Amino acid sequence: MKRQNQKIALVTGGAGFIGSNLCERLLGEGAHVICVDNFQTGRAENLRSFEDEPRFEFVEHDVIDNLPQWLRGGRTNFTHIYHLACAASPPHYQADPEHTMLTNVLGTRNLLRLAEETGARLLLTSTSEVYGDPEMHPQKEDYRGAVSCTGPRACYDEGKRAAETLAFDFLRGHRADVRIARIFNTYGPKMRCDDGRVVSNVVCQALSGKDITIYGDGSQTRSFCFVSDMVEALSRLMDSDRAVGRPVNLGNPN
Numbered sequence: 001m002k003r004q005n006q007k008i009a010l011v012t013g014g015a016g017f018i019g020s021n022l023c024e025r026l027l028g029e030g031a032h033v034i035c036v037d038n039f040q041t042g043r044a045e046n047l048r049s050f051e052d053e054p055r056f057e058f059v060e061h062d063v064i065d066n067l068p069q070w071l072r073g074g075r076t077n078f079t080h081i082y083h084l085a086c087a088a089s090p091p092h093y094q095a096d097p098e099h100t101m102l103t104n105v106l107g108t109r110n111l112l113r114l115a116e117e118t119g120a121r122l123l124l125t126s127t128s129e130v131y132g133d134p135e136m137h138p139q140k141e142d143y144r145g146a147v148s149c150t151g152p153r154a155c156y157d158e159g160k161r162a163a164e165t166l167a168f169d170f171l172r173g174h175r176a177d178v179r180i181a182r183i184f185n186t187y188g189p190k191m192r193c194d195d196g197r198v199v200s201n202v203v204c205q206a207l208s209g210k211d212i213t214i215y216g217d218g219s220q221t222r223s224f225c226f227v228s229d230m231v232e233a234l235s236r237l238m239d240s241d242r243a244v245g246r247p248v249n250l251g252n253p254n
Contacts, residue, residue, distance in 0.1 A: 006031070014036060018234075032055045041192070063083075064099070067111075081122040083111045093153075093156040108162075122167070127156070127157075131145035168180075187199040
């Protein structure tokens with residue numbers, strides 16, 4: 001698959017909320033997009049608007065498993081790999097914590113090795129959850145966080161921290177060109193109603209005429225970002241040479 005001077009992007013988790021919006025953006029820019037998803041939380045309907053686009057290919061696959069041979073060994077001349085694959089909402093990642101952890105560790109290793117083999121630049125989507133229950137607000141990228149490695153969220157929090165470690169190890173070893181995004185609360189089209197996070201809960205309760213649930217005393221703060229802004233940020237981060245060797249928070253400074 002040789003397309004001279006064309007961006008050839010692999011998007012893992014591409015049928016998910018952010019991933020499908022990213023695929024649509026990349027296609028609009030003229031890229032050839034190969035989307036990989038196992039439909040654990042992604043949905044085929046998220047791909048409907050562009051699934052017939054000739055520059056779009058879909059592969060149903062779990063990144064924990066070895067990648068299909070045709071994706072490896074330089075047969076596909078990837079220029080960019082966007083690694084978004086992983087359940088991201090608490091109800092979903094806690095439903096199968098072992099799979100969540102392995103997605104972050106084995107899945108990330110598989111994609112880093114692919115980047116090494118193909119020479120593609122890789123963007124890993126990490127999370128603000130690496131800060132755990134922070135004692136600093138807002139959190140800067142050099143804040144180490146307050147994370148439990150034994151709690152019910154650890155499969156996701158610690159999994160993402162491990163994924164970042166792998167990515168930086170590949171970068172330091174000159175094995176892959178890596179960017180890391182720590183994503184904060186994102187909302188917008190294609191988000192799931194059963195996402196379990198505050199925006200989807202409030203919107204879905206309002207649409208169904210139910211009372212709005214407020215947890216705690218209502219004083220909690222979140223950094224919200226609309227999905228098109230998040231996709232723009234991911235695109236800019238992927239193309240940036242200023243973000244090498246450090247994670248970048250993506251959210252809302254307000």
